[in-house]
Amino acid sequence: MDSGDTRSLRLPNYGGRTSLRELVAEALRALLISGQMRPGEIYSAPSLAAEFGVSATPVREAMLDLVTEGLVEVVRNKGFRVTQLSDAELDAMAELRVLIEPPIMGLVAEGCVGDTAVAVEGLRPLADEIALAAEREDLVSYIEADTEFHLRFLAIHGNDEVVKVVRRLRRRSRLYGLTALLGTGVIRRQVAEHTEMVERALARDRLGMEKLVAQHIGHVRSAWAGRH
Known part of the structure; x- marks a missing residue:
C-alpha cells in the first residue's frame, strides 16, 4: 500500500x-x-x-x-x-436519509405483528454484533454489521427501491470521526440505539421509532464530519 x-x-x-x-x-x-x-x-x-x-x-x-x-x-x-466529499454533499446525503428512513421504519413498527415481528426480532443478533465490534474497536466489522442491520430493517417494509437508494447513500458516506469515537460514550449511545429500534418496533411505537431513527442519523452525520 x-x-x-x-x-x-x-x-x-x-x-x-x-x-x-x-x-x-x-x-x-x-x-x-x-x-x-x-x-x-x-x-x-x-x-x-x-x-x-x-x-x-x-x-x-x-x-x-x-x-x-x-x-x-x-x-x-x-x-x-x-475521492473527497464536501460537507455539503454529506449534509445532502444525511438529509435524504432523514426523509426516507424514519417514515419507513415507522411503518415497520406500526405493522409489527406476525411475520414482521419475527423478522424484527431476528435483527437482535445483528444489534449485538454491532456492539461487540464497537467493543473490539473493529471498524470494518462495525460498518458491515451496521449496514446489514439497517438495510435488513428497511427491507422488512418490502420496498426494494428504498433499500437500493439507502445502500447507495451509505456506500458514499464517510465516518471520518469514528475512530476517535470508539470506546467513548458517544459510540455507546449510537450502538444502544440499534437495540432500541428493535424494541420500538416490537412495541409498535411508530412515532417513537421515527424520532429515534432521525436522531440516530443525526449522530451518524456528526461522526461523518468528526463532530461529537
Whole structure:
C-alpha cells in the first residue's frame, strides 16, 4: 500500500457470496466508510492485495467497481485515489436519509405483528454484533454489521427501491470521526440505539421509532464530519 492506514485488513464471510471480487469490494467499502482509507490518498491494487492476502486481479476489479460508484478515481500508472466529499454533499446525503428512513421504519413498527415481528426480532443478533465490534474497536466489522442491520430493517417494509437508494447513500458516506469515537460514550449511545429500534418496533411505537431513527442519523452525520 502506498499510503494511508488500513490496519486489520481482512476478507469477511458474506453468507452465500462466493465472488472474491465482491468480498474485496465490500471490505474496501467498509474501509472507505470508516475513514481508514482517506480522501486524497493513493492506493495500488498490488499493495492492497498483499494486505488482503489475495492476488491483485480481484482487488483491481473491485476498485474499478468503486470507481463506478464514485468512491475512488483512477490515477494513471499509480493506482486509485479516494475521492473527497464536501460537507455539503454529506449534509445532502444525511438529509435524504432523514426523509426516507424514519417514515419507513415507522411503518415497520406500526405493522409489527406476525411475520414482521419475527423478522424484527431476528435483527437482535445483528444489534449485538454491532456492539461487540464497537467493543473490539473493529471498524470494518462495525460498518458491515451496521449496514446489514439497517438495510435488513428497511427491507422488512418490502420496498426494494428504498433499500437500493439507502445502500447507495451509505456506500458514499464517510465516518471520518469514528475512530476517535470508539470506546467513548458517544459510540455507546449510537450502538444502544440499534437495540432500541428493535424494541420500538416490537412495541409498535411508530412515532417513537421515527424520532429515534432521525436522531440516530443525526449522530451518524456528526461522526461523518468528526463532530461529537
